[in-house]
Amino acid sequence: MxxxxxxxxxxxxxxxxxxxxxxxxxxxxxxxxxxxxxxxxxxxxxxxxxxxxxxxxxxxxxxxxxxxxxxxxxxxxxxxxLDLAPDEEKGRTFVHGLQLTITDLVTEIHDTHHPLGVDDYYEDQKTEAKARSRAFLESRLPKFMGYFEKILSLNPAGPQHIYGDRLTYVDLSLFQLVEGLRYAFPKAMFSFESRIPLVRALHGTVKSRPNINRYLESDRRLPFNESGIFRHYPELDQPD
Amino acid sequence: MxxxxxxxxxxxxxxxxxxxxxxxxxxxxxxxxxxxxxxxxxxxxxxxxxxxxxxxxxxxxxxxxxxxxxxxxxxxxxxxxLDLAPDEEKGRTFVHGLQLTITDLVTEIHDTHHPLGVDDYYEDQKTEAKARSRAFLESRLPKFMGYFEKILSLNPAGPQHIYGDRLTYVDLSLFQLVEGLRYAFPKAMFSFESRIPLVRALHGTVKSRPNINRYLESDRRLPFNESGIFRHYPELDQPD
CATH class of the missing domain: 3.40.30.10 (Glutaredoxin)
Structure with a gap:
């Protein structure tokens, strides 16, 4: 079914x-x-x-x-x-915790353009969105992505995956985070990504997987836009 | 152990x-x-x-x-x-989803006093905190708490518990939400609570449970204060 x-x-x-x-x-x-x-x-x-x-x-x-x-x-x-989680309870509990950290990060990304509340227009909170985005790019983004970089580096099976020696759903979510952050904050990510080489490599590995690649090329994959979580407002990105 | x-x-x-x-x-x-x-x-x-x-x-x-x-x-x-979850998978998955909705609400409560970012002082974002708190009390609090009220009313076993006919950890978390919101926004909660009679009744039931009561009276239960999630800043509460 x-x-x-x-x-x-x-x-x-x-x-x-x-x-x-x-x-x-x-x-x-x-x-x-x-x-x-x-x-x-x-x-x-x-x-x-x-x-x-x-x-x-x-x-x-x-x-x-x-x-x-x-x-x-x-x-x-x-x-x-879907065979996208560890077999044993310890691993499943751990990757669930990682996904919940991603949930928190997604909320903070959303708050960059809606710091005063989800029910009001972005245009009515632009000044506050700039302040929140600056704090996000300077402090929160490095904290979260530095955490995932560290978890990759601590994987006893190697840094190719976030847990163990094969793909889990967390790897897929990290790919999506990098995709979305590159769309929303291209300048900031361009300079930041050298600090997270393992996350960046994982992004590339996921992107080239046959089923993911086929999906990204299909019309089921909608383009990013300014109604979603990851929004490209140039004024919120890192200044030149 | x-x-x-x-x-x-x-x-x-x-x-x-x-x-x-x-x-x-x-x-x-x-x-x-x-x-x-x-x-x-x-x-x-x-x-x-x-x-x-x-x-x-x-x-x-x-x-x-x-x-x-x-x-x-x-x-x-x-x-x-701890015998605080349903026995069957369907129930356990459902209450886990409810707890994740509580997680989101807790984040929004925290954002009322830190809309521009967790790393900056409240005193440096008071104006924005007022705007965010107003939106929270007018729109988000009714949406979230109205949701839990509805879930209680839909419980086939009766509205005494959020799921089934006995206590789960979600009931305990709803108790804590009401306690914290009363501390943070006493005026707003005083007028709002008549709209969520089932949640209010659940709060009272949990509070009078022997082990909870004993805990609340002990020195293991710290008082609320202005370093936690629920902070009482009178200027953020509903005006007179």
Whole structure:
């Protein structure tokens, strides 16, 4: 039975971290809200009309009678099923923790353009967005990405993967982070990436995987835009 | 063997969501950073000197040879062991999703006093904190707490618990949210709580549980203060 992924149409957004796992594994899935009538189907869940398993927000995944909310929860569930998680509990718990750190980073990236609140327009908080972006690029980005660089360097099996000697969903999410950050902050990333050579190498490895490459070339991969998490506002990037 | 909880001394913070579960279950645990020499022990993990299971930040929990990062991951691990999670996978996945929604809400609560970044002083972002707090109280608080109210109302076993007919760790976390929000925004909560009667009733039920009550009366429960997540700055509360 095909997985049902529920996420807003028109943006990569948080749903993209799930899509990359499904695409890498070549798993059958329906991207529901991009299908005819799909928005209505998604709304029924968000309005609590299906049952108590009502998600707070997309993305959520339906797998049989399970409705799974939040990216990290979805990937924790899919990981063993798609062969994208460690076999043993210790590894699965560890990579789930890494994915939750990625969740926190994604929130901080979103806050760079919406520091005063998600319900107000970017144009009404540009000054504050500049201050928040500066703090993000100077302090938070190095802290988070330096952490992932360190975790790669500490991997006893080698720095080719974030855990063990084969691909997990966290590797895919790190690829997406680099892609998104390059789109949003091209100047800052150009100078920053030399400090995270292992993360950069991992990005390249993931990008060249056949199923990922095929997905990126397909029209299922939407381009980044200024409605998603990663937004390119030149005024928020590192100055020349 | 006793669990080892690693979290900053001096504040309730995110560690408190874990403490409430351990205390309710009367589980043996060491609050490491509050023990002599404990800060050094915590630092070794944060510096990657123990092994690859290096956490990004406290809290983390050591259970045998597992090092578990992030509140929701810790509670997902502890839930079945402390009899504070549903027995079946469907329920465990659902309550994990609820806890991740609480994680997002906690981040937004923290952002009310630090909208421009965690590394700068509150005093340097007071104006922005007022704007962010206003948006939080008008829009985000009702959205999040209204969601939990709805989930309680949809529980087929009745609205006494967030899932099924007995206590889970999510109930304990909802108690802590109400406690913290009352501390941080007493005026706003005074008028808001009539809109979430089921959440309010749940708070009262949890508070009167013998082990929780004993914990709240002990000196292990630190008072709220202006270094934690929930901070009482009167200027950020609802105006008279």
């Amino acid at each position: 095909a997985y049902e992924l529920y996420y807003w149409d028109g943006i990569q957004g948080r749903g993209e971290f799930v899509r990359l796992a499904l695409e890498e594994a070549d798993a059958p899935y329906e991207d529901v809200a991009r299908s005819p009538g799909g928005m209505q189907r998604m709304s029924r869940f968000l309005e609590g009309k299906e049952d108590q398993q009502m998600p707070f927000a997309p993305p959520f995944l339906k797998d049989g009678d399970l409705v799974i909310s939040h990216v990290a929860n979805i990937l924790h569930h899919l990981g063993p099923r | 006793a669990y080892e909880l690693y979290y900053w001394d001096g504040i309730q913070g995110r560690g408190e969501f874990v403490r409430l579960a351990l205390e309710e279950a009367d589980a043996p645990y060491e609050d490491v950073a509050r023990s002599p020499g404990g800060m050094q022990r915590m630092s070794r993990f944060l510096e990657g000197k123990e092994d690859q299971q290096m956490p990004f930040a406290p809290p983390f929990l050591k259970d045998g040879d597992l090092v578990i990062s992030h509140v929701a991951n810790i509670l997902h691990h502890l839930g079945p062991r």
